Amino acid sequence: MCFCAIATARSCSDSAAVALPTHARVSATAIGSNFISRFLKNLIVLRVRFSIPQSTQPPLNLLSPAMAIWSSPAALMPDWRLPKHRITLGLFDVFEPIMSAPAEPSLQSMRRYQLTRLWQVVLMCAALVLVGAWLSGPLSARLLYMTELGLLPVLYLLYKQRAEAANSWFLWMLTLAVSGLLMLNNAVFEPAVMCYPVLLVYAALFGRPGMYFRLLAFMLVFVIGLCSAILLGYLPQTTPAMTWPSIAVAVLVLLASGFTVRMLASGYRRLLQSLQAENDRVKASEQRLSELAELDSLTGLLNRHGATQHFSSCLIESRALLFIDLDHFKPINDALGHATGDAVLRHLAEQLRQQLQPEEWACRFGGDEFVLVLQHDADLIGRIEQLLRVCQQEILIGAYPLKLSASIGVALAPEHGNDFTELCRKADMAMYRAKADGRNTWQFYQASLDDQQHSTLALITLLRQALQREQIEVVYQPKFRLQPLALTGVEALMRWRCPELGDVSPARxxxxxEETGLIDELGVYVLRQACQQAQTWHQLGYPLHMAVNVSGRQLRSGLLPVQVAYTLQKTQFAASFLQLELTESSLIGDHHHIQQQLEQLSALGVALAIDDFGTGYSNLQYLSRFAAGTLKIDQSFVRNLPQRPQDLALVRGIIRLADSLQIATVAEGVEDEASYQLLCELGCDEAQGYYWAKPMAAAELTTALAAKRWVLAAPPSTS
Known part of the structure; x- marks a missing residue:
């Protein structure tokens, strides 16, 4: 393979020629040309599309030699002209089971192998130079001995593992040696001239572009200058005599060059085969990753992205898209943990999968929501009812038998559209209509639902504007002590008189x-307005208690104690005159978190009341755990109290329960004298309702107080 000294073996002439030494063997994993660099970058980097800093050490046992070379600049011999970033192996590390890649030699071992090969090439060339010097004439011998000395720095650079510098020195030394041999023989007909093209091939493959062009320019200038000097007579024109040694030299140079080029071609072939195999592996992994990207990891069903792709290629022309949402699934996660919730979802997904026919498919849309695409045929309604029954089956998860139900919305294609996203939106609206109808049922999409959706969106926008412009009015309904009758305080209520819609009911x-999160801002606004007004009345000599309703969302946010403390400080309103009313449903959830906030509110001196008692869970634990000071009896039990014995019995029971726990009672919705008298007989402490006063604006209530329309209860003792 190396032939630097072969070309100098001229037995009878001092015009011995030197040919080019090259690398001993160039393996496929040692190719570092610009072409291969660009080929590898386009083939692998653009496929993987991940890069990491060069200082990061990647995993070493997942890639083939071709990938490993490109992923580490130090692994290429002797071209290190790679980008400052390399491919990250993290993608392959994560999906190692998918790739099924066998362990490969480490990058360090491959680098040591390449350095060893370069050592062998240099040592072999050094030996052949010595042989050539021994066979050459005196002048050529001196030149070759000088070349031998010039190879010593190459060995030193290799010892220091500075392979790039060693390669540059090596090529330049051989180029100068060949040029010197041509100069000594005053001819370009020497076999040594054949070393120039091979040197250029090596420089193009293993050198930087600058070194290649510098070598090419030097060779052109030298050959043109030598030929010009001969033509102009400055140097004698000699024609080498044809001898058997010269024929042998030419043959040996051709054999050495041909063998080297054959090794290079073999290296390229092996490299390209390795790259093709790696490319096939990358394509296979991409295909597998694409499949995984479309599947839900928990249930094995299609995920939302996969469902979108699958829907466009679905062969069913007339389709029904079912949007299924489990009813009251969150309490399962809260009470039994997410592991149990995941088990429920996996079980339900398998049950739904078993209901599918060929060409039909299911998708986990997110959380506890599923989407099914079925054939729209005459049996569609029966299949929807069957799916409801499947969702209603009792599921045994560990030791917990769980009973579920679901609400289903149905949209039809092409009647309601052909776009998956649009059909999901419409089926989702139908599903919420099913929930509004009592859950555990199903509804078809109707165009009127879109109108409701647009109306709701417009209402949300107007509500935001009303809140920003402070168009929400706070009104106050008086509360009375029943025996003897006297005004004790007021309850702050909200009213919205929208310029576009007129009066909007609070029930709307x-x-x-609550749904949009505006209740947080709305609650803080009402609390501030109520405390400011109550402080104004106190300054006027009317020491009224102020009751303010608090939503469950405000309580769950964890900010309520801070908001109340800040409002009391800003308004200078006494905490002992403030009462916060909480519904039973707002107390459900993280008991520790809720209790901690209620204790902080009690520490401020704020009183707590449970609103609408009897309409929710009526859990006695709430009464003992959260230390409420007041129970408010819902108006649905009070409004028809004289006419409904059942309501009378319930109210009597609530009052007796509260008395035994030393909790005050307030009846809501008193509208007539008979109800008032019955409440007095039952021992109710306070009441409010239209019988005494409707909710009033602050100015109207101030006028009524000034006119002494009601007897004002004496303020509580401060002792």
Whole structure:
């Protein structure tokens, strides 16, 4: 393979020629040309599309030699002209089971192998140079001995593992040696001239572009200058005599060059085969990753992305898209943990999968929501009812038998559209209509649902604007002590007089504020307005208690104690005159978190009341755990109290329960004298309702107080 000294073996002439030494063997994993660099970058980097800093050490046992070379600049011999970033192996590390890649030699061992090969090439060339010097004439011998000395720095650079510098020195030394041999023989007909093309091939493959062009320019200038000097007579024109040694030299140079080029071609072939195999592996892994990207990891069903892709290629022309949402699934997660919830979802997904026919498919849309795409045929309604029954089956998870139900919305294609996202939106609206109808049922999409959706969206926008412009009015309904009758305080209520819609019922905009999160801002606004007004009345000599409703969302946010403390400080309102009313449903959830906040509120001196008692869970644990000071009896039990013996019995029971726990009672919705007298007989402490006063604006209530319309209860003793 090396032929630097072969070309100098001229037995009878001092015009011995030197040919080019090259690397001993160039393996496929040692190719470092610009072409291969760009080929590898386009083939692998653009496929993987991940890069990491060069200082990061990647995993070493997942890639083939071809990938490993490109992923580490130090592994290429002797070209290190790679980008400052390399491929990260993290993607392959994560999906190692998918790739099924066998362990490969480490990058360090491959680098040591390449350095060893370069050592062998240099040592072999050094030996052949010595042989050539021994066979050459005096002048050529001196030149070759000088070349031998010039190879010593190459060995030193290799010892220091500075392979790039060693390669540059090596090529330049051989180029100068060949040029010197041509100069000594005053001819370009020497076999040594054949070393120039091979040197250029090596420089193109293993050198930087600058070194290649510098070598090419030097060779051109030298050959043109030598030929010009001969033509102009400055140097004698000699024609080498044809001898058997010269024929042998030419043959040996051709054999050495041909063998080297054959080794290079073999290296390229092996490299390209390795790259092709690696490319096939990358394609296979991409295919597998694409499949995984479309599947839900928990249930094995399609995920939302996969469902979107699958829907466009679905062969069913007339389709029904079912949007299924489990009813009251969150309490399962809260009470039994997410592991149990995941087990429920996996079980239900398998049950739904078993209901599918060929060409039908299911998707986990997110959380406890599923989407099924079925054939739209005459049996569709029967299949929807069957799916409801499947969702209603009792599931045994560990030691817990769980009973579920679901609400289903149905959209049809092409009647309601052909876009998956649009059909999901419409089926989702139908599902919420099913929930509003009592859950555990199903509904078809109707165009009127879109109108409701647009109306709701417009209402949300107007509510935001009303809150920003402070168009939400706070009104106050008086509360009375029943025996003897006297005004004790007021309850702050919200009213919204929208310029576009007129009066909007609180039953309509408060749930909407809960859903959108506006209730937090709305609650703080009402609390501030109520405390400011109550402080104004106190300054006027009317020491009224102020009751303010608090939503469950405000309580769960964890900010309520801070908001109350800040409002009391800003308004200078006494905490002992403030009462916060909480519904039973707002106390459900993280008991420790809720109790901690209620204790902080009690520490401020704020009183607590349970609102609408009897309509929710009526859990006696709440009464003992959360230390409420007041129970408010819902108006649904009070409004028809004289006419309904059942309501009378319930109210009597609530009052007796509260008395035994030393908790005050307040009846809501008193509208007539008979109800008032019955409440007095039952021992109710306080009441409010239209019988005494409707909710009033602050100015109207101030006028009524000034007119002494009611007897004002004496303020509590401060002793």
């Amino acid at each position: 905009f408060i749930p909407l504020a």
